[in-house]
Amino acid sequence: xxxxxxxxxxxxxxxxxxxxxxxxxxxxxxxxxxxxxxxxxxxxxxxxxxxxxxxxxxxxxxxxxxxxxxxxxxxxxxxxxxxxxxxxxxxxxxxxxxxxxxxxxxxxxxxxxxxxxxxxxxxxxxxxxxxxxxxxxxxxxxxxxxxxxxxxxxxxxxxxxxxxxxxxxxxxxxxxxxxxxxxxxxxxxxxxxxxxxxxxxxxxxxxxxxxxxxxxxxxxxxxxxxxxxxxxxxxxxxxxxxxxxxxxxxxxxxxxxxxxxxxxxxxxxxxxxxxxxxxxxxxxxxxxxxxxxxxxxxxxxxxxxxxxxxxxxxxxxxxxxxxxxxxxx
Ligand code: ASP
Numbered sequence: 001x002x003x004x005x006x007x008x009x010x011x012x013x014x015x016x017x018x019x020x021x022x023x024x025x026x027x028x029x030x031x032x033x034x035x036x037x038x039x040x041x042x043x044x045x046x047x048x049x050x051x052x053x054x055x056x057x058x059x060x061x062x063x064x065x066x067x068x069x070x071x072x073x074x075x076x077x078x079x080x081x082x083x084x085x086x087x088x089x090x091x092x093x094x095x096x097x098x099x100x101x102x103x104x105x106x107x108x109x110x111x112x113x114x115x116x117x118x119x120x121x122x123x124x125x126x127x128x129x130x131x132x133x134x135x136x137x138x139x140x141x142x143x144x145x146x147x148x149x150x151x152x153x154x155x156x157x158x159x160x161x162x163x164x165x166x167x168x169x170x171x172x173x174x175x176x177x178x179x180x181x182x183x184x185x186x187x188x189x190x191x192x193x194x195x196x197x198x199x200x201x202x203x204x205x206x207x208x209x210x211x212x213x214x215x216x217x218x219x220x221x222x223x224x225x226x227x228x229x230x231x232x233x234x235x236x237x238x239x240x241x242x243x244x245x246x247x248x249x250x251x252x253x254x255x256x257x258x259x260x261x262x263x264x265x266x267x268x269x270x271x272x273x274x275x276x277x278x279x280x281x282x283x284x285x286x287x288x289x290x291x292x293x294x295x296x297x298x299x300x301x302x303x304x305x306x307x308x309x310x311x312x313x314x315x316x317x318x319x320x321x322x323x324x325x326x327x328x329x
Contacts, residue, residue, distance in 0.1 A: 009084075009086065009087035011051070011052040011087060011090055011139055012080050012088075012090075013039075013053070013091075013092065013135075014055050014089065014092070015058075016059075016062075016092060017033065017092075018093050018094025018098075019120050019121065019131070020092050020094075020124070020134070020135070021124070021131075022038075022123040023125040024123050024125055033061075034124075042136075045132065050142075052090075052139060057076065060094070062093055062095065062097040065097050065100075067212070067310070067313055068210075068211050068212060070105070070211060073091065073101065081110070081111035081113050087113060087142075088142035088143060089115045090138045091118070092117075093117055093119050095119040095120070097306075098117060098154065098168065099166055099167050099177075099304075099306065103164060103307045103311070104314065106151040106162075108205050108206055108208060109152065110205045113148065114147035115151070116141050116142045116147070116152075116154070116155050117138075117154050117155070119156070120134055121173065122174070130157070130174045141155050144193040146193065146195055147193070149202070150162070150200070151202050154166045155188070156175075158187060158188045159188070160184055160187065161177055161178075162179065162185050165179035165180070166179045167180065167275070180275045181275075182197075183196075185197040207318065208314060209317070211313055211314070214236065215238055215240065215309050216241070217241045217309045218243070219243040220242065220273065222251070224253065226253045229257035233257060233261065238316050239267045239269065240266055240268045241269045241271065241308045242268060242269070242270045242297075243271055243272065243273045244270050244272060246272060246273070246274060247272065247277070247278070247282045248270055248282070248292060249288050252286040255286070255287055258292070262297075265322070268297045269300050269329055270298065270300060271304060279299045281293035298325060298326050299329070308329070311328075312325075
């Protein structure tokens with residue numbers, strides 16, 4: 001338990017919605033936002049751990065969240081971060097798109113102060129509700145000096161994950177957030193917050209003023225009909241993210257479309273449908289990685305499709321040039 005101090009620095013908690021802010025309505029057997037924000041009832045318990053201020057920014061289910069909302073949140077954090085009485089941040093968020101918001105913040109927050117994102121798999125009035133404990137653990141992580149300079153962190157089920165690698169892996173289990181390939185960066189016990197990995201080197205945060213670039217994410221499937229892509233060629237898109245097969249291969253029928261998009265100057269970023277391993281220019285057959293590399297498709301490792309899309313939106317908004325884009329991924 002943190003000792004009380006005179007005029008202590010505060011953790012700012014931004015509530016944005018999600019199951020952590022919802023309740024089960026027995027009469028309709030549905031989970032939805034209640035009349036009151038239930039997180040305020042935890043405030044007396046939270047105050048035993050740190051000084052904080054809780055701000056209700058939005059109250060949205062996370063499938064409603066857009067990159068523009070993520071930018072609004074990043075701006076709030078960047079503004080509050082300049083205040084000397086603020087020591088860190090916790091964001092409560094729906095779990096469905098939590099990883100996208102976390103990564104967006106990772107790319108755009110201009111502060112070394114800790115930024116932690118959390119949520120819940122069980123709503124506030126469900127048996128074994130995980131929201132209160134996740135929020136308390138998040139405040140503890142945000143209060144730790146070891147959490148500084150680590151970009152955005154996701155805290156769930158006593159684990160700390162880096163925004164870049166974490167992903168929602170289960171529809172209902174409280175241990176849903178995992179970082180395939182790298183594991184958690186730290187853990188939380190009753191008495192400690194400890195890190196097992198050093199902070200990743202962060203590049204300069206991107207400074208952006210909008211988040212409205214149109215970047216679809218398309219998953220490759222067997223026997224894919226190129227007609228869908230022909231339709232795509234007629235749309236105004238700013239970039240494309242493709243979840244390719246295995247080590248980075250696509251059905252051959254899709255190649256002419258990629259060619260046309262590259263001629264139109266649309267950047268194409270490729271990740272794998274597999275959540276472990278790397279995309280590489282390995283295969284020399286029609287639609288294989290070798291051909292895709294030659295076409296100028298950007299191979300992206302370490303990010304899943306939804307996060308590669310967030311990065312491409314942010315990079316395009318920041319005015320990153322075509323040649324710099326390849327290096328960035
Ligand atoms: N559908 C909810 C949301 O993302 C799930 C959650 O919060 O866990 O808002």
